[in-house]
Amino acid sequence: MNTANRQQPAAAGGYFPLSVLCLSRSWGGLELNTVRFAEWMRQRGWPVEIITLPDSPIAVRAAELGLPVQVLRNPLKAVDLPAAGRLAGFLQKFNTRVLLVTRNGDLALAVLCKTLRRPALKLVYQQHMQLGIAKRGLLHTLRYRALDGWLSPLPGLAREVLEKTRLPAARLHVVPLGIEVDKFAHSGRTQAQARAALAVELPAGAVLLGLVGRFDENKGQLFVVEAFAALHQRHPNAHLLLVGESTRNIGDGYRHAVLAKIESLGLGHAVHVRGFTLQPEIAYQALDISVVASTNETYGMVTIEAMATGLPVVASAAGGTLSIVANGRTGLLFPVGDQHAFGAAVEQLIQQPTLAVKIGQQAQAEALATYSHHNQCAQTEKVLRALAAA
Structure with missing residues (x-):
C-alpha cells in the first residue's frame, strides 16, 4: 500500500476532523438532516464543520447552533476547478480526515477535489434521495468508485x-x-397541551388527523384536503391539521391552492393550517392519526417521527415508506392517489380505536429500536473509523 500521503492516526478516542458538504439553498428534509447530523456528531465528540452556500438556510441554522461553517460557491458544477481548490483549502485548514457529502449534486465537486488536490481524503456519500435512472456509464462509474x-x-x-x-x-x-x-416518545406533554401550543381548539370527542411537511405537490396536501372533505361528511368530528411552509425557491402557489381548496369546500372550521416549526414533535403530539400522502417519499422522516410518537400512520404505498411501514402492524397503507382507500383506512382507525392504539404502540416500538439518532451516529462512526484505519 502506498503510504506517502497517509494521514496521521486518529486522535485519542477515535475522533478526528469531519467535514460535511451540502451546497443547497433549499430547506427540506435533506438540509434539516444534514445540520442535525453534524450537531449530533459534535455532541458525541467529533470536530465537525459544515461547508455550504453563503446565506443558505443551512448556513443560518448551523450558525445558530454554533457549528463551524465554511461558505463555498460552485457555479461551474462538475468542472469547477477553482471551487475544488477552495474546498481543498477548507479541508486542509480543518485537517479533515473524512468528507461526508449529503447531496448527490455535490459529488462531482467532491470527487474533483479528492482526485486533484486531496488524494488521501476519505470520501463518503450519505444518501438521501433515490437514484432514479441507471447510472452505470463511464462518468458515473469513475465518480462513484472514487467514493470510499x-x-x-x-x-x-x-x-x-x-x-x-x-x-x-x-x-x-x-x-x-x-x-x-x-x-x-417521552416529551411529558399531553395531547391537550400540544393542541393548546398550536392554538388548535377542537370540540369534545374530535379526532385530529395531521400531515406534517412542506407544502409541495409531491407531499399531497391537496389530495388529503379533497379526500378529507368526503370523510368529514361521514365523520363530522374529524379535523385535519396541516403543518409546514412553502417549498423554498418554488413560491407559495401550491400553498395558496390548498388554502383556496379548503375555502371552496367549506372546511375552514375543520382544517387547521400552521407554519413551519423547529419543534415538529408538538404537532405530532397533538394528533390522533398521522397522514403521509407523498407520491414517492425516498425515506420518510415524517413517517418515523409519527411512529416514534406512538401514532398510527396512514401512508401512501410508495418509495421508502414501503420499507418503513408494515401494513396492518405499524400503519395502514393505501395506493397513491386513491381517495377511497385513504378514507377507508382512516375510517377503520376512527371506528376501531383499540386497533389504532395497538398499531401506534407497535409503530413506536419499531421506531425506538431502529431509528434512534444514536444508532445512526454509532453505525456511521464505525464506517468512518474503519476508513481512517485503512
Whole structure:
C-alpha cells in the first residue's frame, strides 16, 4: 500500500476532523438532516464543520447552533476547478480526515477535489434521495468508485444502488437516518397541551388527523384536503391539521391552492393550517392519526417521527415508506392517489380505536429500536473509523 500521503492516526478516542458538504439553498428534509447530523456528531465528540452556500438556510441554522461553517460557491458544477481548490483549502485548514457529502449534486465537486488536490481524503456519500435512472456509464462509474463509502438509509435503496451503479458492494453500508426519538416518545406533554401550543381548539370527542411537511405537490396536501372533505361528511368530528411552509425557491402557489381548496369546500372550521416549526414533535403530539400522502417519499422522516410518537400512520404505498411501514402492524397503507382507500383506512382507525392504539404502540416500538439518532451516529462512526484505519 502506498503510504506517502497517509494521514496521521486518529486522535485519542477515535475522533478526528469531519467535514460535511451540502451546497443547497433549499430547506427540506435533506438540509434539516444534514445540520442535525453534524450537531449530533459534535455532541458525541467529533470536530465537525459544515461547508455550504453563503446565506443558505443551512448556513443560518448551523450558525445558530454554533457549528463551524465554511461558505463555498460552485457555479461551474462538475468542472469547477477553482471551487475544488477552495474546498481543498477548507479541508486542509480543518485537517479533515473524512468528507461526508449529503447531496448527490455535490459529488462531482467532491470527487474533483479528492482526485486533484486531496488524494488521501476519505470520501463518503450519505444518501438521501433515490437514484432514479441507471447510472452505470463511464462518468458515473469513475465518480462513484472514487467514493470510499456509501451510506444508504434503507435496504431497498441499497439494493437499487447495486442494481443501477457499478459501486463496489463492499463500500455500501445500510445506515438508517435517525431522529431524536425521546423528543417524540417521552416529551411529558399531553395531547391537550400540544393542541393548546398550536392554538388548535377542537370540540369534545374530535379526532385530529395531521400531515406534517412542506407544502409541495409531491407531499399531497391537496389530495388529503379533497379526500378529507368526503370523510368529514361521514365523520363530522374529524379535523385535519396541516403543518409546514412553502417549498423554498418554488413560491407559495401550491400553498395558496390548498388554502383556496379548503375555502371552496367549506372546511375552514375543520382544517387547521400552521407554519413551519423547529419543534415538529408538538404537532405530532397533538394528533390522533398521522397522514403521509407523498407520491414517492425516498425515506420518510415524517413517517418515523409519527411512529416514534406512538401514532398510527396512514401512508401512501410508495418509495421508502414501503420499507418503513408494515401494513396492518405499524400503519395502514393505501395506493397513491386513491381517495377511497385513504378514507377507508382512516375510517377503520376512527371506528376501531383499540386497533389504532395497538398499531401506534407497535409503530413506536419499531421506531425506538431502529431509528434512534444514536444508532445512526454509532453505525456511521464505525464506517468512518474503519476508513481512517485503512
